[in-house]
Amino acid sequence: MTQIHYFSEELPAMRDKKLLEYLESYLTDRRKQRFTDVLDRRTRHYTVAIEDIYQLHNTSAVLRSCDIFGIQDVHIIEDKYSDRIDSEIAMGAQKWVDIAKHSSAAECVRYVKSRGYQVVATTPHSDKCTLETFDINPRSCFFFGKEADGLSSEILDQADAFLTIPMHGFTESLNISVSAAIILQHMTSRLRKSVIDWRLTEAEKLDLRLDWCKRSIKSIEQIIERFEDSN
Secondary structure (H helix, E strand, O other): OOOOOOOOOOOOOHHHHHHHHHHHOOOOHHHHHHHHHHHHOOEOOEEEEEEOOOOHHHHHHHHHHHHHOOEOEEEEEOOOOOOOOOHHHHOOHHHOOEEEEEOOHHHHHHHHHHOOOEEEEEOOOOOOOOOOOOOOOOOEEEEEOEOOOEOOHHHHHHOOEEEOOOOOOOOOOOOHHHHHHHHHHHHHHHHHOOOOOOEOOHHHHHHHHHHHHHHHOOOHHHHHHHHHHHO
């Protein structure tokens, strides 16, 4: 499994601050301000898990929605199909969100629960919670399933909550990427209007800012080497 790095409330090491200051000297003021603005709206109160999506453009589109709506972490379950991210559709979103890959649904469920998330199964076949009635207070991981079959019984059996999008036509389901966009837009909008402490910590912001700098600068290895030599 490729793990997402979570950080404590402790202040980041002074060396990381110095390295960030050094790397940011290679960025424009506009880019640095953009990082600040985006990080102020990022959250780990919610995360997303995608189970065995065959169509690569669906995975890519979900990644793009996560970036757009401020979700920092995405979990991809690769039980049958290997992860294939279509960079054209993701529009670079894979650079800005943290991706963790899991070899099975059980592994993913264990991991997110160990991080304090409840498992929320998105399904058109349950009316227990709608977008309006869902309790936004618990840290939640929204699971999205296969295009044709939906989520596996393994995830449904371990779900702590179920979430459905009300539908009023003949069609009983939405494309996964459309479902994810609707749910994330609605839930993040409700979250930002609440009194819940949903923002990243200062330590998390600094670490992500450092990571984004590294992904944005050409010849980053040589530049970091020069920093190391001068310190």
